[in-house]
Amino acid sequence: MPEGHTLHRLATSLRDAFAGDVVRVSSPQGRFAESAAQLDGHRLVEASSRGKHLFLDLEDVPSVHVHLGLYGKFAVHDRRGGEVPDPVGQVRMRLVSERSWADLRGATACETVTPEEHAAILARLGPDPLDPAADPLLAWERISRSKVAIGAMLMDQTVVAGVGNVYRAEVLFRHRLHPLRPGRTLRRGQFAALWEDLVVLLHDGVRDGAIRTLRPEHAAVAREASKVEGRRVRNYVYRRQGQPCLVCGATVRTEELQQRNLFWCPRCQPVFRSRAVV
Known part of the structure; x- marks a missing residue:
């Protein structure tokens, strides 16, 4: 299972790739389709992590909470002006912007959460050694x-x-x-x-x-x-x-x-x- 440093690096990669951009959100696999439709076309504001949990914040819609679990992978790619390839395998969530694209596969959790639910997840977690404000x-x-x-x-x-x-x-x-x-x-x-x-x-x-x-x-x-x-x-x-x-x-x-x-x-x-x- 990925440990905290991996999620921290992933949050940084997603922030660098998408922050400030309007993002197309889809669920080629279909399991996240309803939520993806709600998120589609909104601007990604922030990507962050706490422990083994990842959060994506978009304007005017609920946040996305991801827990990779044992087998999850979230691969981030630079479009470099090219076309985004067709999905391969069971892609739970796909993000596409003018600059980048990313595919999430195999995650234990991929869900939208309200601000209250987001805060509740954080409240259940102990201090994170990567958080400078951790106690x-x-x-x-x-x-x-x-x-x-x-x-x-x-x-x-x-x-x-x-x-x-x-x-x-x-x-x-x-x-x-x-x-x-x-x-x-x-x-x-x-x-x-x-x-x-x-x-x-x-x-x-x-x-x-x-x-x-x-x-x-x-x-x-x-x-x-x-x-x-x-x-x-x-x-x-x-x-x-x-x-x-x-x-x-x-x-x-x-x-x-x-x-x-x-x-x-x-x-x-x-x-x-x-x-x-x-």
């Missing part, structure tokens, strides 16, 4: 009171918006936190460092268009691991189960949590043992 204390208040594993809470979009399985696995490794450690056992300083790292990593993802989580001092060992594993190693533990940890050499493990796979190093991320006296 991380809102996430800390939830985490610090919960017995739920920190690995589950980071994936809960009502706690932190935009973090997916890759960022979850990698940021916990970078801070030597076992993914099954209860949230309430974290110290505030640990959470603050975790949040600050997420801000940096997601902004790096926006800049690079890819998730890269390796610190510079581990680049050489990652290059060697790439030769052995037959693919470029860009991360510490994500999808590296059964492979040696890049830092300590222990075997990276995996386990399912809430229908998603965890990845961690048992030596760098030891099981949390409370020092409290029972």
